[in-house]
Amino acid sequence: xxxxxxxxxxxxxxxxxxxxxxxxxxxxxxxxxxxxxxxxxxxxxxxxxxxxxxxxxxxxxxxxxxxxxxxxxxxxxxxxxxxxxxxxxxxxxxxxxxxxxxxxxxxxxxxxxxxxxxxxxxxxxxxxxxxxxxxxxxxxxxxxxxxxxxxxxxxxxxxxxxxxxxxxxxxxxxxxxxxxxxxxxxxxxxxxxxxxxxxxxxxxxxxxxxxxxxxxxxxxxxxxxxxxxxxxxxxxxxxxxxxxxxxxxxxxxxxxxxxxxxxxxxxxxxx
Numbered sequence: 001x002x003x004x005x006x007x008x009x010x011x012x013x014x015x016x017x018x019x020x021x022x023x024x025x026x027x028x029x030x031x032x033x034x035x036x037x038x039x040x041x042x043x044x045x046x047x048x049x050x051x052x053x054x055x056x057x058x059x060x061x062x063x064x065x066x067x068x069x070x071x072x073x074x075x076x077x078x079x080x081x082x083x084x085x086x087x088x089x090x091x092x093x094x095x096x097x098x099x100x101x102x103x104x105x106x107x108x109x110x111x112x113x114x115x116x117x118x119x120x121x122x123x124x125x126x127x128x129x130x131x132x133x134x135x136x137x138x139x140x141x142x143x144x145x146x147x148x149x150x151x152x153x154x155x156x157x158x159x160x161x162x163x164x165x166x167x168x169x170x171x172x173x174x175x176x177x178x179x180x181x182x183x184x185x186x187x188x189x190x191x192x193x194x195x196x197x198x199x200x201x202x203x204x205x206x207x208x209x210x211x212x213x214x215x216x217x218x219x220x221x222x223x224x225x226x227x228x229x230x231x232x233x234x235x236x237x238x239x240x241x242x243x244x245x246x247x248x249x250x251x252x253x254x255x256x257x258x259x260x261x262x263x264x265x266x267x268x269x270x271x
Contacts, residue, residue, distance in 0.1 A: 034047045037076055037080060038079075038080070054071060055067075112250075115250070121246050126246065126249060127238070129245045130241065130242075133248075137191075138191045139232060140192075141190060142190060142191075142192070142203050143188065143189045143190075143228045143230070144190075144206075144225055144228055145184060145226045146176070146185050146224060146226070147172045147185050147223065148177050148220060148223055149175060149177060149221060152217070152222050154175070155222035155224055156215060159214070159215065159224055168226050173185075178220075185226075191233060192204055196220070202225055206227035209227070209228070210226070210227060211226040212226075
């Protein structure tokens with residue numbers, strides 16, 4: 001047989017073999033890893049999530065070919081780095097604990113999402129949640145000024161100047177390190193829950209037009225506080241917050257569900 005005939009037969013066989021190969025379905029293509037790093041596949045789901053996180057919510061399809069290549073290169077470097085860290089056994093102690101917490105938090109979120117699917121709260125449940133929130137809400141809101149400084153001695157000196165008739169607004173403008181200094185220390189209206197506890201407690205104890213006799217320490221520094229006004233709070237109308245109440249009701253139900261799961265779980269405490 002001539003070489004040309006052998007070549008023709010071989011080529012024909014190859015074409016027939018190619019023609020008989022099963023075509024990849026869209027589902028198979030969608031499940032195919034975008035890359036495999038030392039045997040570890042990078043799934044399309046991971047790829048899509050990485051692009052979304054690193055490119056402001058975009059999908060892989062939103063990226064140009066060059067952008068996709070750069071993003072995949074970065075993701076591959078992440079996998080290689082993680083694999084090397086595991087090889088060096090760096091995933092111990094706190095890093096391992098963080099990974100475990102993240103995993104369990106994500107799984108609990110997935111359970112809540114499934115739990116809440118189709119769980120539409122009744123009107124009575126929504127109204128009960130609204131009433132409970134209103135009952136727990138602060139009954140007064142406050143309008144105050146403050147002067148925030150670094151140390152207690154400075155705050156005491158400012159109080160001494162106020163005792164001698166100095167203007168609170170001028171002292172705040174000249175000495176406060178807070179952004180409200182340009183407004184004479186004016187913080188506008190607020191409810192106590194919006195402020196750190198030491199500040200909130202001090203404001204609620206003041207009489208209108210009075211300032212704190214001693215400096216108030218918080219995580220931000222030392223405050224001198226003056227109460228300008230206070231007034232009763234009016235709860236928002238039920239209909240205006242109704243849409244926000246549903247997730248709150250479902251969250252409470254889910255917490256109750258978790259408590260029931262704990263009852264049937266085998267838990268051994270060592271603390």
